[in-house]
Amino acid sequence: MLSEEDRFKNFLTARKLKFTAERQAVLDRVFATHKHFEADELLVDLRHNDLKISKATIYRTLSLLVKSGLLREVHYEHVHGCEHHDHMVCNKCGKIIEFIDNRIEELQIEVCKKNKFQAEYHRLQIQGLCEDCC
Amino acid sequence: MLSEEDRFKNFLTARKLKFTAERQAVLDRVFATHKHFEADELLVDLRHNDLKISKATIYRTLSLLVKSGLLREVHYEHVHGCEHHDHMVCNKCGKIIEFIDNRIEELQIEVCKKNKFQAEYHRLQIQGLCEDCC
DNA sequence: CTACGTGCAAATGGTTTGCACATAC
DNA sequence: GTATGTGCAAACCATTTGCACGTAG
Numbered sequence: 532m533l534s535e536e537d538r539f540k541n542f543l544t545a546r547k548l549k550f551t552a553e554r555q556a557v558l559d560r561v562f563a564t565h566k567h568f569e570a571d572e573l574l575v576d577l578r579h580n581d582l583k584i585s586k587a588t589i590y591r592t593l594s595l596l597v598k599s600g601l602l603r604e605v606h607y608e609h610v611h612g613c614e615h616h617d618h619m620v621c622n623k624c625g626k627i628i629e630f631i632d633n634r635i636e637e638l639q640i641e642v643c644k645k646n647k648f649q650a651e652y653h654r655l656q657i658q659g660l661c662e663d664c665c
Numbered sequence: 666m667l668s669e670e671d672r673f674k675n676f677l678t679a680r681k682l683k684f685t686a687e688r689q690a691v692l693d694r695v696f697a698t699h700k701h702f703e704a705d706e707l708l709v710d711l712r713h714n715d716l717k718i719s720k721a722t723i724y725r726t727l728s729l730l731v732k733s734g735l736l737r738e739v740h741y742e743h744v745h746g747c748e749h750h751d752h753m754v755c756n757k758c759g760k761i762i763e764f765i766d767n768r769i770e771e772l773q774i775e776v777c778k779k780n781k782f783q784a785e786y787h788r789l790q791i792q793g794l795c796e797d798c799c
Numbered sequence: 800c801t802a803c804g805t806g807c808a809a810a811t812g813g814t815t816t817g818c819a820c821a822t823a824c
Numbered sequence: 825g826t827a828t829g830t831g832c833a834a835a836c837c838a839t840t841t842g843c844a845c846g847t848a849g
Binding site: 561562566567568569570593597601602603604605606607608609619627628630632634635638639642643646647648649650651652653654655656657658659660661662665 | 695696700701702703704727731735736737738739740741742743753761762764766768769772773776777780781782783784785786787788789790791792793794795796
């Protein structure tokens with residue numbers, strides 16, 4: 532499987548766009564953590580590491596990462612559903628298939644116990660193509 | 666387990682805030698779907714259903730939903746990690762525990778097959794309290 | 800009846816864009 | 825050498841806020 536960097540380079544090359552030091556820096560920073568983030572945090576982080584990069588370039592690079600499919604731009608998301616489902620989301624038509632598999636639920640409980648983690652909520656989302664869009 | 670509406674009412678009551686028709690409308694709309702959304706989309710949706718509601722009220726209500734813990738505000742999130750882990754995220758200290766359980770992976774493959782769904786990616790995130798924060 | 804909520808319009812601040820110079824290929 | 829990228833500052837637009845009137849409890 533390709534790394535994020537390779538996937539981004541492929542995307543850029545396909546569109547005759549260039550892989551610059553600024554784009555590298557943003558990419559590295561974005562994928563250095565697993566957390567959600569804001570554009571401002573990136574600016575602060577990058578400046579900390581003595582990099583000169585403008586806000587405009589950060590926004591332009593984030594936009595490219597979204598277009599390349601490496602990043603998703605969202606705003607609000609639910610924290611809970613009171614009744615719990617897991618989801619499959621079709622990347623083409625957007626259809627959502629809800630499912631629940633008790634064996635998966637059980638295994639999650641087991642994994643939490645093993646890690647001494649007290650779960651309050653979980654979310655499993657599988658992305659791909661549904662039957663109609665394959 | 667309480668419904669979103671009950672949880673929101675509890676939150677409001679505890680702070681001596683009121684449950685108005687506008688707040689009900691936003692709540693209903695927000696939890697009518699499982700998707701990420703933007704404030705603007707809500708405005709359009711609500712106006713479609715003949716509701717008169719101002720942008721300001723929508724923003725104020727979204728802010729309350731975030732404070733109540735029913736909603737999370739994010740901006741960018743990764744679409745893939747090239748190496749795959751699942752995550753436990755501590756709601757208190759933010760610590761992330763990565764794990765992978767092959768039995769869970771297997772069951773996901775099985776569920777996809779059952780639903781004729783061609784998976785490209787999945788993400789499992791468990792939220793709760795870590796050992797140190799219990 | 801009173802404290803809280805709403806709509807409106809103005810203020811704010813994050814994001815985008817036009818332009819001149821810089822650089823990857 | 826040329827097309828693409830960058831920084832800067834101005835423009836734009838989403839979000840927040842102050843205020844006067846409305847309403848839930």
